[in-house]
Amino acid sequence: MNKNYVKIVLLLFVATLLFTGVKAQNADKKWGVGLYLNFNDYKGDIANDFWEFGNAEPYIGSATLGRYLNSSFDAVFRVSYFNVESEGAIGNFDAWLFNTNLNLKYKFNNGYFLKEDATLSPFLVAGVGYTNADTKGRVFASNFDKKYDNVNFYYAAGLNIRIDDRWSIALETGIYYPLNDKYDGYKNKMRDTESYHDKFMHNTVGVIYSFGKSDDSDGDGVSDKRDECPNTPAGVAVDKKGCPLDSDGDGVADYQDECPMLAGDPLLAGCPDSDGDGVADKDDKCPDVKGLVQFAGCPDTDGDGVQDSEDECPQVKGLKALNGCPDSDGDGVTDAKDKCPTTKPGYKVDAMGCAFDNDKDGVVNEEDKCPEVAGPASNYGCPEIKAEVKKELEFAAKNVQFASGKDELTPNSKKILDEVVQILNDYPAYSLAISGYTDNQGKDEMNLMLSEKRANATKKFLTEKGIAMERISAKGFGESNPIATNATSAGRALNRRVQFELEIK
Structure with a gap:
């Protein structure tokens, strides 16, 4: 083998490496040796x-180095050493x-004609090469022993049989068409060049082993070309298509499935919901009865916000504070226990409602205006004033008198007022209204002022005797409402008075 031929072989091999790297960044490329x-x-x-075929003897004489370019094309560098006799x-x-x-x-398994992972895939091959031949023979009684080096063309068709991702079997029939027509030791210029030009049929059967690292963006062991789920999180187990495993087939990947061995609802993280209430069985306290999410899957038949298992009145809408039982009058006692079911709003009640x-x-x-002292409803629950007490007040009103032109109580009047103090103590639920009056002597303005002072003087006397100030009111009315004539001194004395009236607070 001459040096020029070695150089050509090396150049072809380097060209193969350069040519096959054109799309290395965009395709799922694999190397293959055959x-x-x-x-x-x-x-x-x-x-x-x-x-x-009876003239052909088999030789293990070809090896290939191939490179995936894209779904339709591979580049293949072939080296062959073979014998031909004729x-x-x-x-x-x-x-x-x-x-x-x-x-x-x-390749016909390019996704257009056949699927890329088709088991049987036809292919076509075309290329250029260089051939070195060592030929001996005899033509027209003349012996020859020559060596030839020249360029050749090669075209072929074949069938690839895919075994798995790495191994395949290739059947190929091709024609070497050298540019030199002297390989058989003879060139007849008289013959048709196309018909008699030296050429060689190359029938091969072989095995191809694919290797090399494929692009795998998500690092799941499935190349990007075949990965149907190219963004799988790191560390997640995947199937042969590169998709996360889904053991129970419910559409929720195992790594996201809280119930990976039980087919469930994707909306419930892959867990089943037997009663269809939106609560996964694993979290459902009532898994066989359709319930509410807020009650961990348990029902609330009457819709009162209290689940049936805690509702003392599960068939009647009630109050949560009363364990689901109703309270018609809103007094805090359930209707079932309420002996006064029509109590007015806001009234305080006992345990019986x-x-x-x-x-x-x-x-x-x-x-009751007198809640601590019994009295008839007609008097707002307060005790009625006895007739003799009323008479005493009337007597006091007529006999509490003042010095003329003054607001000073007479000594006899103070004794009478002591009796009024006793009445107020006997009737603590009542208050006392004091009205002050004068005779008609003097100016009206002065009389009105004087009557006010006399009413307040009476009030002061009573409060000093221990009667609460808020129980007594005092007001002057001057010379109005006389009870006797002002023409006599006796009559005027009667008009200088105070009047008393007991009232319920």
Whole structure:
């Protein structure tokens, strides 16, 4: 083998490496090496042995280095060493050929004709190479022993049989078409060049092993080209398509599925919900009864916000504070226990739902103006003033008198007022209204002022005797409402008076 031939082989190999790296950043590229068994035939001036398999002897004489370019094309660098023998009417020859070729391979499993992972995939090959031949023979009684080096073309068709992602079997039939027509030791210029030009049939069967690191953006072990889920989080187990495992087939990946072995609802993190209430069985306290999310899947039949298991009145809408039972009058006692179900709003009640009546007079505290002293309802729950007491007040009103023109009580009047103090102590629920009057002596303005002072002087006397100030009111009315004539001194004395009236607070 001469030095020029070695240089050409090296140049072809380097060109293969450069050519196959064109789209390295955009495709899922794999390297592949192949080893082939050759069956080689000759067609030329001496004979036509194409498809005469009885003349071909098998040789393990081809090796390939291939590179994935894209879904349709591979680049393949082939090295072959094979023997061809032939005998015809004009002679015979025996040749050993060493050939290198750089080929472009078109694959039909490119997604257009067949799926890329098809088991059977036809292909076409075309390329250019260089051949070195060592030929011996005899033509027209002349012996020859020559060596040839020249460029050749190569075209072929074949079938690839995919075993798995790494191994495949390739069947290929191709034609080496050298530019030199002397490989059989003879060139007849008289013959049709196309028909008798030396060419060689190259039938091969071999195995191809694919290797090399594919692009795998998410690092799940499935190349980007085949990865149907290219953004799988790191560390997540995936299937052969590159998608996260979904053991129970519910559409929720195991790494996101809180119930990975039970098919469930994607909205419930892959967990089942037997009663269809929106609460996963694992969290449902009532898994066999459709309930509410807020009650951990338990029902609230009457819709009162209290789940049935805690509702003392599950068939009647009630109050949460009363364990789901109703309270018609809103007094805090359930209807079932309320003996006074129509209590007015805001009234304080006892355990039976009845308003309090401290003095037991039949008038509830909120309506009883004397809640601690029994009295008839007609008098707002306060005791009625006895007739003799009324008479005493009338007597006091007529006999509490003042010195003429003054607001000073007479000594006799103070004794009478002591009796008024006793009455107020006996009737603590009542208040006393004091009205002051004068005779008609003097100016009206002065009389009005004087009557006010006399009313207040009376009030002062009573409060000094221990009667609470807020129980007494005092007001002067001057010379109005006389009870006697002002024409006599006796009458005027009667008109200088105070009047008393007991009132319920």
